[in-house]
Amino acid sequence: MSLNNSVNVALIGAGRIGSFHAESVVYRLADANLAAIADPAPGTANQLAEKLGCSFATTDPKTVLSDPDIHAVIIATPARYHSNLVAAAAEAGKAVFCEKPMALTIEEANRAIDAAKSANVPLQVGFNRRWDKAFSEGHEAIANGQVGTPQLLRSLTRDPGPFGADPARIPNWTIFYETLIHDFDTLLWLNIGAKPVEVYAVADALIRPDFxxxxxxxxAVVTIRFDNGAIAVADANFSALYGYDVRGEVFGSEGMVTMGDARRSSMTLFNSQGVSCDTFRLDAHHFLDAYTAQLASFINTVRTGEVKGPGGEDARSALKIALACIQSVKIKAPVSLG
Ligand SMILES: NC(=O)c1ccc[n+]([C@@H]2O[C@H](COP(=O)([O-])OP(=O)(O)OC[C@H]3O[C@@H](n4cnc5c(N)ncnc54)[C@H](O)[C@@H]3O)[C@@H](O)[C@H]2O)c1
Incomplete structure (x- = not known):
């Protein structure tokens, strides 16, 4: 496309994160235009379109895929629809940004990757931590050799509590497919060039034992061994009462980097109660800049063809670890990755 034109973006899936991405397109990105919103839930696309001044809303995603004026799509539906939508959007010639996880099986992942390759369209996946300032600076320090050879890595996700969702409405294995998938991508990205060889996962229901x-x-806690000898640990829990907490650490032969902080700012209050500070409550607060930067990069990719973000292969690599975790929990033993 011409570098002078604004990129016309369609949102597919106008729920919690989709609405947030749509707001980013409208309010936070200069060279993108929110041209359409599709969501099958009655009224959902219309309501968001009205709020954001978007001129086209539909309950049928196919309508936006067949529109030649749409250059790119943001897919933010529930995970089980992702891979089919990625393939359909790619086949329709649209550049694709897909929320994680891009797929739930390796076959689905392969199909999505192949569709984007055959259509020669960019495919970026929503591993937003790569765009966070602390994590990207940590990655740069590791790439520059400043911690030497990685030996121990950590990544954690604690979703904000109290946990109020109905567990019956959350698909099984969400903790691996949708939560720890971020940590798996982070660990693969930070342990530069290394391949995971073995996964051992332990998981339980500690918040809602009744489910x-x-x-x-x-x-859940996951141990990953890599072919460069490094050992990584990832853990997650759905109810951190103090807020949304994402952190990472890489310890190597020459030093260590730590990344992420639950504290909302460096403001610290000292009073008769003691010393305290506020924490991030939501992912949209913690990663506001990172979410914006990942979409800005995607829009730039659509305009220039230069791919910078994590793609389909990265999504497949993280998925392989999630699938190995599920297997490991089932058999209560480590699982080798071929
Ligand atoms: N990267 C991140 O930090 C991050 C954060 C939150 C969610 N996510 C991911 O984004 C995805 C969506 O999560 P959410 O919390 O916004 O879910 P949500 O349930 O709030 O929203 C999903 C929306 O998709 C719509 N939908 C269902 N089927 C559809 C279809 N076939 N076509 C179009 N729309 C459809 C639903 O009606 C709903 O409005 C999940 O995969 C989740 O893991 C990523």
Whole structure:
């Protein structure tokens, strides 16, 4: 496309994160235009379109895929629809930004990757931590050799509590497919060039033990061994009462980098209660800049063809670890990655 034109973006899936991305396109990105919103839930696309001044809303995603004026799509539906929508959008010639996880099986991932390759369209996946300032500076320090050879890595996700969702409405294995998938991508990205060789996962229902029988697991610890000898640990829990907490650490032969902070700012209050500070409550607050930067990069990719963000292969690599975790929990033993 011409570098002078604004990129026409369609949102597919106008729920929590989709609405946030749509707001980013409208308010935070200079060279993108929110041209359409599609969501099958009655009224959902219309309401968001009205709020954001978007001129086209539909309940049928196919309508936006067949519109030649749409250059790019943001897919933010529930995960089970992602891979089919990626393939359909690519086949329609649209550049694709897809929220994580891009797919739930390796076959689905391969299909999405192949569709984007055959259509020669960019495919970027929503691993937003790569755009966070602390994580990207950490990655740069590791790439520059400033911590030497990585030996121990950590990544954690604690979703904000109290956990108020109905566990019955959350698909089984969400903790691996949708939460820890971020940590798996982060660890693969930070342990530059290394391949995971073995995964061991332990998971339980500690927040809602009454849903354990039904398979809803809310707490997990994962150990990953890499072919460069490094050992990584990732953990997650769905109810951090102090707020949204994402952190990472890489310890190597020459030093260590730590990344991420639950504290909302460096403001610290000292009073008769003691010393305190506020924390991030939501992912949209913690990663406002990172979410914006990842979409800005995607829009730039659409305009220039220069791909910078994590793509389909990265999504597949993280998915392989999630699938190995599920297997490991089932058999209560480590799983080798071929
Ligand atoms: N990167 C991140 O930090 C981050 C944060 C939140 C969510 N996510 C991911 O984004 C995805 C959506 O999460 P959410 O919390 O916004 O979910 P949500 O349930 O709030 O919203 C999903 C929306 O998609 C719509 N939808 C369902 N089927 C559809 C279809 N076939 N076509 C179009 N729209 C459809 C639903 O009606 C709903 O409005 C999930 O995969 C989730 O893991 C990523």
């Amino acid at each position: 354990k029988e039904a398979g809803h697991l809310d707490t």
